Amino acid sequence: MDDIRAAFDRLIALGAQPFDPVTQRGEGWWSASVSDPFGNLLGLVQSPHWAARHAG
Template sequence: MFRGLANLNLVTDDIPAAIAWYSSVLGAAPYFVRPEQGDPQYAEWRFGDDEDEFALMHSTFRPVLAEPGGALVSMHVDDIKASFDRLLELGATAHDPVTPRGGGFISASVVDPFGNLIGLIQSPHWAAAHA
């Protein structure tokens, strides 16, 4: 049924600041911004070996749930400690510290400056599949 991550959307009240921050994190400006004129409301990047789609949308478009819900999406990184430290240096705050999980898996999470939870994972499975 599921064939892969097609799009990850994060939300923010300050799209210009989030675009600048994630451009620093991802090392590139977004390839797609809407609207093309005026204040941006949506921006997309492609990143990683599979060119996964990462997007920011203005919080006015946030889906509203009757009860709390959500998901933690973890991004594979080759050096979790260095990645975690870099995100902290860029202004994220630690949520879960770098933690070995067994079998070579290591995880951590941060909260970006816009309130989004971002997971990091150093996954031997992902690394082997993309070697």
């Protein structure tokens, strides 16, 4: 995804609960996870490879 922090905040606004905060894992790599209202865990990843493929 292009903006993990915006996606994380949107999911929280829609009723999800934070499970793992937005965390930098390496150069350009970020991850986070939330628990939706039904108890499902949703993982989020922001990758420099994704940004490079979808730039322009």
